[in-house]
Amino acid sequence: MSIMKYIPLIIGLVLLGLLSWVGAAAQTRYNHQQEGVRLKVKDLLICGDTLCYVLELRNQSPLSYTIAAMRYAVKDQKVIRRHAYQEISKTPLWVSGYRSRLGAGERLEWRVAFLQEALSKNQRFDITVYERHGARHLGVSIRWKRLLKARYVNEL
Secondary structure (H helix, E strand, O other): OOHHHHHHHHHHHHHHHHHHHHHHHHHOOOEEEEOOEEEEEEEEEEEOOEEEEEEEEEEOOOOOEEEEEEEEEEEEOOOOOOOOOOEEEOOOOEEEOOOOEEOOOOEEEEEEEEEOOOOOOOEEEEEEEEEOOOOOOEEEEEEHHHHOOOEEOOOO
16 A cells, blocks of 8 residues: 555645644734734733733824724634624723824723633633724734733732
8 A cells, every 4th residue: 555645635634733723823812913003911910809901002003093992702712613602792890091092103001990700711801992994903812821810919
């Protein structure tokens, strides 16, 4: 028997494994950059029953960036074809340091607080920022492992 006829099958399986690994890594990201604008989860803070996300938006493009909407949701990590997945929208307790317009070369850091809750291993917390009249929508995902690394502080 010749092993040569199995080489395309072996290469295909290796590529399929690599693509699934890259796809899983791309689903959970703590920063996202698109066309000169970058959204980043800078820190996670816990104070009492409050979990605070410190977010940073940096505009390194010559165009201004106007935020139309922000969305916070808990989603399932894996979406299996032809199966429903759960998405629970979350409303923040409070937001501080936020403004909706970011000029060229500016940086914005703000805090968003939620009630503290634990995520299961197959869930993630998604934060999406939508640009007004544009296509530079940014999104970050936080997995349960990252929540376990949050810092305790006395005051937010």
